[in-house]
Amino acid sequence: MFISEEVKVGQLVESNIVENIPVATATVATLSISPEKADVIEVDVDGNGESDYSVPAFESFNDIQAPTTQIDISGQKVSEKTYLSPVNVTFLSEDVNGVGVQKTEYSFDGENWQDYSGTTTVSEEGEYTIYYRSTDWFGNVEETKSVSFEIVSARGFVEEVSDWAEENGSKQLERMLVTIQDDKYWQDRNSLSKAGGKSVLSRLENAIKFIGEDSDYYTARLELAKQILSQ
Numbered sequence: 001m002f003i004s005e006e007v008k009v010g011q012l013v014e015s016n017i018v019e020n021i022p023v024a025t026a027t028v029a030t031l032s033i034s035p036e037k038a039d040v041i042e043v044d045v046d047g048n049g050e051s052d053y054s055v056p057a058f059e060s061f062n063d064i065q066a067p068t069t070q071i072d073i074s075g076q077k078v079s080e081k082t083y084l085s086p087v088n089v090t091f092l093s094e095d096v097n098g099v100g101v102q103k104t105e106y107s108f109d110g111e112n113w114q115d116y117s118g119t120t121t122v123s124e125e126g127e128y129t130i131y132y133r134s135t136d137w138f139g140n141v142e143e144t145k146s147v148s149f150e151i152v153s154a155r156g157f158v159e160e161v162s163d164w165a166e167e168n169g170s171k172q173l174e175r176m177l178v179t180i181q182d183d184k185y186w187q188d189r190n191s192l193s194k195a196g197g198k199s200v201l202s203r204l205e206n207a208i209k210f211i212g213e214d215s216d217y218y219t220a221r222l223e224l225a226k227q228i229l230s231q
């Protein structure tokens with residue numbers, strides 16, 4: 001624990017360091033520092049020699065306000081909440097007029113949390129909900145926020161309707177056959193005539209009309225199919 005230092009004309013003339021003092025959260029430390037010696041008290045919580053936060057030394061200071069965190073999701077957007085893999089997730093946190101952000105945490109299930117240390121990449125296809133919150137150095141914890149999004153892959157993405165039995169009047173989509181899923185596809189795609197590409201799209205569009213509750217899912221795929229086929 002660093003107690004005080006005396007600096008005169010830019011030179012350190014005295015410092016007082018006390019180490020290994022047993023403290024608990026209820027421990028009250030009283031420091032006597034004259035105004036000439038320090039304006040702020042630097043606090044090194046983890047003892048690594050670098051200040052973690054500072055508080056004014058000569059005015060009453062308290063912080064009961066939790067930090068605020070914003071999430072930034074960057075990636076190629078397919079629709080409002082659907083992205084093409086991969087997606088970069090970045091958190092920006094601040095503790096306005098406060099003691100400072102100690103940590104930002106995030107979780108994919110709201111139960112298992114990990115400390116945020118920098119932009120994290122999510123590339124696996126699927127539906128996600130990311131929970132996040134920050135804590136300041138005084139232990140004020142932000143109310144957990146969350147955002148949901150879906151990641152789709154360009155590979156195995158454009159799906160062609162197959163075995164869609166219109167002629168019997170049932171209008172049931174029996175299965176979707178993935179026709180664009182690897183490098184070979186890209187060659188095939190380039191050999192598709194515009195009419196061929198349009199045929200895939202129109203068949204998707206027709207299928208979507210009869211899918212019902214899953215239509216958002218397939219509408220997102222249709223949007224990406226259009227992007228791919230218009231390249």
Ligand SMILES: [Ca+2]
Nearest residue numbers: 044046048050
């Ligand atoms: Ca430190």
Ligand SMILES: [Ca+2]
Nearest residue numbers: 063065098136
């Ligand atoms: Ca605060």
